[in-house]
Amino acid sequence: MTPLVFATKVIIRGCLNQIKAYFLPSAFTLPHCDKIYVMNRVVVLDKPRGLTSQQAVTSVKHALGVKKAGHAGTLDPMATGVLLVCVGEATKISRFLMDLQKEYLATVKLGERTDTLDAEGEVVERVEGVVPSSSAVLEVLDKFRGEIMQRPPMYSAIKKNGTPLYKLARKGIEVERKERPVTIYSLLLEAYEFPYLTIRLSCSKGTYVRTLADDLARELGTVGHLTALRRTAVGTHRVEDALTLDTLGETLGLEAAGAIEIEEALSHIRVVSMRQEDFLLARNGRPVSATPYGLEDGPDSLLMKTPFGVPFALGQVEGGQLRVGRILHLSAESLNQ
Missing domain, CATH: 3.30.2350.10 (Pseudouridine synthase)
Incomplete structure (x- = not known):
């Protein structure tokens, strides 16, 4: 391979990485690397025997090159099978996954x-x-x-x-x-x-x-x-679709069944699509009326989405008002729309 061809490939790869980062904010790539590293997702891991759940999480962090991750329900070292590992902003939803069957x-x-x-x-x-x-x-x-x-x-x-x-x-x-x-x-x-x-x-x-x-x-x-x-x-996440630690060490496509978006992971939670004026208030932590959305007071959490369909927060209805509990920083662009 000539230096010119090599340089051209590096430039093209860098451009593709920037395009992926723009259109797929839940993932990022490292320069000069073929792997797509999953962020802000839930990894459905097939935990091997002999590892504690925390050791499995550490292995996932190393494999994906991320700093923040945690699991949603302990498996004993002797046990194998499905361990949900929340990566990046997905760590904020772990408690909602622990209640799954x-x-x-x-x-x-x-x-x-x-x-x-x-x-x-x-x-x-x-x-x-x-x-x-x-x-x-x-x-x-x-x-x-x-x-x-x-x-x-x-x-x-x-x-x-x-x-x-x-x-x-x-x-x-x-x-x-x-x-x-x-x-x-x-x-x-x-x-x-x-x-x-x-x-x-x-x-x-x-x-x-x-x-x-x-x-x-x-x-x-x-x-x-x-x-x-x-x-x-x-829940609906089965071991047949799970990734292994070896799989994580290989090229991982964004559509891999074992690396799921936050919205998919929270499919058991009601979704509320916010009107523009309410979204502008809610994203800054201010409560909005629940009446236009037909919501009543209750202990159940809600997944709040921007007018453009991007999940941005978890909330709850109290006193007739929809209040934000946790902001999900999935895309800076979505919060500034």
Whole structure:
């Protein structure tokens, strides 16, 4: 390649980068680089086994070259599957994603209980001679569908007087934990060959599958612990569409199914398109009347869009007024239109 051809390619690439940055404000490119780095999006990551959720986030930050990112719902190191990683301005919407319904594929080993209730812990109890029948398993599963009460495990991030329970557990300290209501929307038997039991479930936020495995085993007259856990979906975001850490290290197109826009990630939230005069007030944090939009007071958050259809804030209706909660800096141009 001659110097002239090389220089020409560099100039063309730089121009293309500027065009992408102008028309696609949710992404940016680095000069002389073929990768398109995703910003202000939610990465649907297929987390590998062995990484903590925070380590997975750090890996995403390094792969994409971004400084700000966070996850929307912890996965234990042993678990794999869907971890929603919010990048850039998308970190502001993480709390709205944590409430989404989760789906898991879990394998339980009957006859052995560990201190952590999963394969990462030490065996603390064994029960021999109890081999539940398939019909007994199906009968017990039926008891755990719907709203149930769960006691969080000691090895969890829940805090007691400011200290995570898992830190107390590592010191051999056990404290009282209050039961909490959770909802099991569906619970199906995928496979059973003693001592291994595989179930597929969809559940609400705050459900501990480790605890469910322990409770199921107890109900079957034995003990058990989780040996494998894969989160197959969070809301409508499925593991089949997820990106891997290896994928993130390769060229990543803006239309990749695993890197979604904020509006798509918030598809479960009502959208309000603002009139020009109201937008000019709202973008500066001033409340506007909710009446023209047919909105009533309520706890639900709203995604507010500019008259040009660009999401710019999250808001809520209080006292008949639409109030901005968080400004989303997705495009400087959109706020100045």
